[in-house]
Amino acid sequence: MNAPTPNQAFSAARQREVAAALDRILPDGSVLFNEEDTRPYECDGLTAYRQLPMVVALPQTEEQVIAILKACRELQVPIVPRGAGTGLSGGAMPIADGVVLSTARFNRILKLDPYARTAVVQPGVRNLAISEAASAHGLYYAPDPSSQIACSIGGNVAENSGGVHCLKYGLTVHNVLKVRMVTTEGEVVELGGESLDAPGLDLLAVFIGSEGMLGVVTEVTVKLVPKPQLARVIMASFDDVAKGGDAVANVIAAGIIPAGLEMMDKTSSRMVEPFVNAGYDTDAEAILLCESDGTPEEVEDEIGRMAEVLRASGATAIAVSENEAERLKFWSGRKNAFPAAGRISPDYYCMDGTIPRKQLGLVLNSIADMEQRFGLRCANVFHAGDGNLHPLILFDANQPGEFERAEAFGAAILELCVEVGGTITGEHGVGIEKINSMCVQFAPEEREAFFAVKRAFDPAFLLNPDKAIPSLHRCAEYGKMHVQRGLVKFPDLPRF
Structure with a gap:
């Protein structure tokens, strides 16, 4: 057992007591307490704030989660549920004298029903992995945070995550049908249902976005949507950020709901372009990325209508993706804006x-x-x-x-x-x-x-x-x- 370091807010005796209790529940290698093992859990994506956890628990079954929560309740130990740790608000930062309960080992897709267009997944499944599994059936999971390659569905539920296509397809709360979770008393509760509505109070909407404060997720049922036949994106340049902002309002006011409508200012486009070579107009004060998806006829009509609104709003240049590779290239800059900031x-x-x-x-x-x-x-x-x-x-x-x-x-x-x-x-x-x-x-x-x-x-x-x-x-x-x-x-x- 390591001696506590200065930023630890717990005693060695307390750490031994809690680790021993969890060791009786979990298999070997599932309870971490040495500093070199717990250090990776000291923060989430908000790295400015850190707290070394007293103990990290890595369950892989619902029964183990129930037992952990009951043990922590008996010992009066605070618990911080943690997904992939990609959150940006410190929601998964450990509590002093507390346990981090990681759901990383809950990483199986339990059921995928292409007829009902649903998937039942464990909370540690990556966001993008759901779409990859559903792809063979022409389906995908719509919410697409920029961290979708790494973030987990349990964390998405905790934060009610969105993404670049949430304008048309909604946030996590609009794409989750049911959540199975465990309370601090060790009670298993199912919120929502597999139909469009469930009897009783809508506690599912209360739970989604509750940041791990109400229960620990063990299973999530998500909606899948058909892949559109075609998607194209407009890149519109503006010589003033206010004009770009007004153009956004004008597009929506025209009755158009794009699949995605994103904005980047000159500082952003100039930091991203050398990183991904997306073809951005780096002289523009702002650029808008406006995507349309659907049938080829729907896309052609909507692209034309959006381009008309953008020109009337003061766009100085308009480029439209000609193929899927160019569409993905336009989006690559937006998706990589955060890592590009390091340049x-x-x-x-x-x-x-x-x-x-x-x-x-x-x-x-x-x-x-x-x-x-x-x-x-x-x-x-x-x-x-x-x-x-x-x-x-x-x-x-x-x-x-x-x-x-x-x-x-x-x-x-x-x-x-x-x-x-x-x-x-x-x-x-x-x-x-x-x-x-x-x-x-x-x-x-x-x-x-x-x-x-x-x-x-x-x-x-x-x-x-x-x-x-x-x-x-x-x-x-x-x-x-x-x-x-x-x-x-x-x-x-x-x-x-």
Whole structure:
């Protein structure tokens, strides 16, 4: 047994006690407690925040999950459920003196029914693996996060993940029919059903997006959709980001729902183009990627209508993919925007907020003003069709004070999202990253309603505690921090 290191918040005796209890449940090699084994679990995709876990449990059957949860409840040990660890809000960061329960070994596709167009999968199955398995039947799973090659369906359920095609096909909540999960008391509960609706309260929608705070997923039934006969994408250039933002609203206002509608500013396209050679117009202040899918006749008509709207909205250039290879090339830049950021900056902080489409131009220009205010660059690449922003704040963690400025920059963007009628997250979740921003968006009564739901599922408050829902004390402290020049930034919001 290793001696605790300075960033461990647990005693060696407590660690031995918990590890021994879990060892009686799991096979050899399934309980990790040495630092070199637990270090990979200290954070998720939000690497700025880290906590070494006391113990990591790697079950591979539902019976083992039940036994782990019962043992942890008896020992009063907090549990953090973890999927592939690709989340970007710190939702899977360990809790001090707690157990990380990884579902990575739940990686089997249990059933694929091409007639019902459903798949029953374990939570550790990769998002893309579902589509790969369904491909032989001309089907696929629609939600496609940028991390789909690695992210797991259990994590997608926890965060209600989306992707570039969520505008037309919906988020995880629109593509999951049933979830089988285990409560902290070790009770197995099935939410939803295999039909379009299920009797009783719609607890499935409550559970999806709950960030591992209500139960541990052991099985998911997803909807599959037919592959479209054809898909083509328009790349439209704009000499002003506000024009690009207005064009997004105009496309939707014209009654067109594209399969995907994404936007990248000049900083984003210039950082991505050398990385993937997607053919982006790097002189444009903004580019839109607008995809149409369906029958060849439907696609031809919709591409023509979208091109007409884009030209009327001020597009300076329009290119349309001529074949599947070119379509995938256009999308490759958008899909690789995050890794491409490493070409121009040592570190980046990826934000996630959602705003009304009509406010895109205003918010993008405001973010440009914030770059001067905080002295940091920001690349904007996002799901424009549903107003889901993903600003990439570029900074160097080796420079004193830069990360703190990046955090403040991100908080200012989220407050602006709320100010214009939006929300602080679209698909990344709250986790620990946005917990203070929840104080800006929700009143005490609303947060108490959230806690009431939490108590109904997890009365012991052992599942992912201190995440997503801020306490009254936290909001009181955050409120004190946000009185600037003697003025409250949002005087119409409740103060604590």
